Amino acid sequence: MGAGSGLLVVCGVVHAISGGRISLLSESPIYAVDFTSTSFTPSGTSVIPKREVRTTRAKRTPKVFKKAMPVKSIVEPTMTKSEVKLLESQIYIFYTSLTGSSQRVATALKEKLEGLEDLQNEPKLMSLDDDVDDLEEYFLKTPDNGATKNIYLLVLPSYETDSPIDYFLEHLKDTYQDFRVDKYPMRTLLGFAILGLGDSESWSGDKFCYQAKLADRWMGKLGGRRLFPVGEVCMKYEGEPKAHEWIQNFASLMVDDEPFYIDEGEDDIDDSDKEDSEGNSDDADTLVDVEDMGNIIRKSGTKGLSETETKEMVAKDSPTYKSLTKQGYTIVGSHSGVKICRWTKSALRGRGSCYKFAFYGIKSHLCMETTPSLACSNKCVFCWRHGTNPVAKSNWRWVLDPPEKVMEGALQGHYQKIKQMRGVPGIQMDRFQEAFQVKHCALSLVGEPIFYPHINEFVGMLHEKHISSFLVCNAQHPDNLAKLSKVTQLYVSIDAPTKTDLRKVDRPLNSDFWERLMSCLDILRTVQSHQRTVFRLTLVKGFNMNDIESYADMVERARPSQIEIKGATFCGSSTGNGNPLTMQNIPFYDECKEFVINLSNELQSRGLNYDIAAEHAHSCCILMADTKFKINGKWHTHIDYPKFFELLESGKDFVDLDYVRETPDWAVWGSDEAGFNPEDTKYDRKTEKLKKKLEREEQARKVIEQTE
Numbered sequence: 001m002g003a004g005s006g007l008l009v010v011c012g013v014v015h016a017i018s019g020g021r022i023s024l025l026s027e028s029p030i031y032a033v034d035f036t037s038t039s040f041t042p043s044g045t046s047v048i049p050k051r052e053v054r055t056t057r058a059k060r061t062p063k064v065f066k067k068a069m070p071v072k073s074i075v076e077p078t079m080t081k082s083e084v085k086l087l088e089s090q091i092y093i094f095y096t097s098l099t100g101s102s103q104r105v106a107t108a109l110k111e112k113l114e115g116l117e118d119l120q121n122e123p124k125l126m127s128l129d130d131d132v133d134d135l136e137e138y139f140l141k142t143p144d145n146g147a148t149k150n151i152y153l154l155v156l157p158s159y160e161t162d163s164p165i166d167y168f169l170e171h172l173k174d175t176y177q178d179f180r181v182d183k184y185p186m187r188t189l190l191g192f193a194i195l196g197l198g199d200s201e202s203w204s205g206d207k208f209c210y211q212a213k214l215a216d217r218w219m220g221k222l223g224g225r226r227l228f229p230v231g232e233v234c235m236k237y238e239g240e241p242k243a244h245e246w247i248q249n250f251a252s253l254m255v256d257d258e259p260f261y262i263d264e265g266e267d268d269i270d271d272s273d274k275e276d277s278e279g280n281s282d283d284a285d286t287l288v289d290v291e292d293m294g295n296i297i298r299k300s301g302t303k304g305l306s307e308t309e310t311k312e313m314v315a316k317d318s319p320t321y322k323s324l325t326k327q328g329y330t331i332v333g334s335h336s337g338v339k340i341c342r343w344t345k346s347a348l349r350g351r352g353s354c355y356k357f358a359f360y361g362i363k364s365h366l367c368m369e370t371t372p373s374l375a376c377s378n379k380c381v382f383c384w385r386h387g388t389n390p391v392a393k394s395n396w397r398w399v400l401d402p403p404e405k406v407m408e409g410a411l412q413g414h415y416q417k418i419k420q421m422r423g424v425p426g427i428q429m430d431r432f433q434e435a436f437q438v439k440h441c442a443l444s445l446v447g448e449p450i451f452y453p454h455i456n457e458f459v460g461m462l463h464e465k466h467i468s469s470f471l472v473c474n475a476q477h478p479d480n481l482a483k484l485s486k487v488t489q490l491y492v493s494i495d496a497p498t499k500t501d502l503r504k505v506d507r508p509l510n511s512d513f514w515e516r517l518m519s520c521l522d523i524l525r526t527v528q529s530h531q532r533t534v535f536r537l538t539l540v541k542g543f544n545m546n547d548i549e550s551y552a553d554m555v556e557r558a559r560p561s562q563i564e565i566k567g568a569t570f571c572g573s574s575t576g577n578g579n580p581l582t583m584q585n586i587p588f589y590d591e592c593k594e595f596v597i598n599l600s601n602e603l604q605s606r607g608l609n610y611d612i613a614a615e616h617a618h619s620c621c622i623l624m625a626d627t628k629f630k631i632n633g634k635w636h637t638h639i640d641y642p643k644f645f646e647l648l649e650s651g652k653d654f655v656d657l658d659y660v661r662e663t664p665d666w667a668v669w670g671s672d673e674a675g676f677n678p679e680d681t682k683y684d685r686k687t688e689k690l691k692k693k694l695e696r697e698e699q700a701r702k703v704i705e706q707t708e
């Protein structure tokens with residue numbers, strides 16, 4: 001590689017201590033890190049200093065900076081030579097892709113490198129969305145391959161709209177700013193390089209490939225040694241040949257072991273974490289808090305990248321929007337969604353409601369399924385959208401819609417979909433008319449409703465309209481859970497019995513996911529014990545159907561009012577949507593029954609009063625309940641909705657048992673109907689088809705007879 005392509009000289013902001021406060025001067029790097037010291041050199045490389053540069057760490061200084069100081073570096077670049085041959089490394093090629101081009105280019109990169117004669121280890125191709133369960137495993141720690149050093153190559157598209165890349169960039173930034181962890185974890189790599197894909201016509205200037213450029217900078221700030229300049233390829237005009245050019249050049253570098261220059265200091269993309277300060281200013285007007293430094297530097301026009309712009313969670317032109325609307329979702333505002341479920345359609349045709357009718361008395365044609373937050377903090381294996389859905393650990397980082405807008409949009413979207421059903425054969429007129437008065441709201445769908453900062457106001461608005469609220473949360477946001485106001489029924493998803501299994505099933509973004517789940521269990525038992533609480537278990541064969549005892553431990557800890565156990569449903573396999581499940585992972589009803597019987601026995605053997613209350617075989621769903629719901633020998637798992645609103649409006653405290661109704665016989669566990677309401681007609685597709693065929697044949701016979 002020629003010196004030209006390896007020389008990356010970037011301006012560094014510099015500071016010095018003067019009169020007890022810090023001011024920006026051109027003497028030393030602002031990151032008080034010596035980029036020439038061997039302690040900051042990727043292990044396995046040696047540095048050849050070009051000239052003497054300051055080697056001591058800056059003293060802790062006042063937390064204020066002089067505004068409008070020059071942003072320029074006097075620090076010379078440094079030569080570095082790898083003692084380990086690049087070809088002896090383990091290469092990881094990471095990519096993230098919404099429409100497939102980054103995946104194709106990353107695959108081509110892998111193939112090219114595999115073809116290098118002396119390459120010792122096969123490169124590993126990894127999707128950041130599907131193969132990297134925990135970013136910390138690779139971007140806080142790095143894989144330990146013994147004496148073999150790692151090289152990271154990243155193929156990254158840019159998306160102005162919300163996408164998983166935001167989350168990745170946020171992770172790099174958080175790592176850099178987290179004082180509890182190593183600030184330079186990427187120094188353990190032999191090096192890194194980034195290839196950006198974008199569209200320079202629609203996103204010109206600073207916007208073009210902006211996320212690849214940001215990733216390149218963060219990797220550098222995290223101590224990474226840049227092996228090659230960031231690639232910026234316009235897929236619209238230059239397309240894959242241009243990407244292959246970068247790949248070809250990079251491959252040439254791999255075989256060439258010339259020393260090359262590295263930066264003395266990465267340039268500043270966010271300086272909010274600069275050295276803390278002590279002491280006071282005597283000139284408050286000209287001083288600025290360290291928190292504002294990032295903005296000042298951005299305003300000073302060095303970058304103009306939109307890293308900190310607040311985005312819409314699901315913008316109209318985003319692939320997620322297209323994907324969701326294609327699946328029948330109506331996107332409300334920019335972060336909420338509504339969809340009419342198949343049971344609502346079924347109930348409109350008199351063909352039976354979902355299991356919630358059997359267990360709690362909810363008629364499906366009166367139910368609206370919605371979520372005020374399509375984003376989530378998990379990437380569950382049984383969720384079809386984890387490749388493209390917006391994700392965030394715990395903070396709301398998008399444009400926020402007011403609850404009135406979400407409510408109006410959700411109802412409008414729901415009624416519009418109901419209206420569209422009017423031409424469907426078999427719609428029952430009375431149910432069709434009733435359906436325009438929603439009585440129940442299932443806050444589940446996809447995403448995490450509790451994430452929405454105005455969730456309490458939203459639930460309050462539902463109750464004002466006498467719409468019941470069933471809220472499902474993923475047990476990852478204990479703070480939000482503790483603050484949640486009264487809902488009709490509060491669900492917590494329990495997707496696995498142990499920490500290891502939960503990591504496999506939910507693929508959570510928060511590394512303290514288990515502690516979060518445990519806190520949520522404690523909250524159910526304490527702050528939220530006044531609610532009617534439900535554990536929801538989704539059984540996935542091969543993932544979470546063992547270890548009954550650990551499930552029982554959780555029940556013992558949280559003491560939910562009820563436990564709903566449902567077999568997972570199959571919603572596509574890995575090629576289309578990044579979902580690793582196959583039909584083999586979907587349990588049969590008998591397997592679910594066996595699981596429930598075992599759990600019930602385990603709880604009873606511990607003296608915990610739970611028993612199996614109801615079932616809905618059609619949905620592969622079974623309900624266990626605290627035996628306090630068995631009043632005078634009869635299960636009372638149904639809800640008295642008018643009573644719920646009456647109690648709510650009285651302003652008095654009340655608990656789960658205060659608004660119950662008897663469960664109908666046909667829904668009780670072991671009944672002949674197994675949860676199917678005898679008033680509904682069972683629809684048997686085969687019989688119906690046969691009936692229609694016979695009718696057609698009869699008509700044809702009559703016509704023939706008449707014409708003869």
Ligand SMILES: Cc1cc2nc3c(=O)[nH]c(=O)nc-3n(C[C@H](O)[C@H](O)[C@H](O)COP(=O)(O)O)c2cc1C
Nearest residue numbers: 097098099100101102157158160198199203208209
């Ligand atoms: C909604 C949307 C937003 C985009 N935003 C940007 C952008 O800000 N900058 C850019 O250079 N390219 C942008 N692009 C172009 C993509 O980065 C480009 O098409 C890329 O090849 C997509 O990679 P993928 O197929 O791996 O997802 C955008 C494309 C779409 C559909």
Ligand code: SF4
Nearest residue numbers: 376378380383446447
């Ligand atoms: S909690 Fe729900 S929306 Fe989120 S990933 Fe899991 S299944 Fe999908």
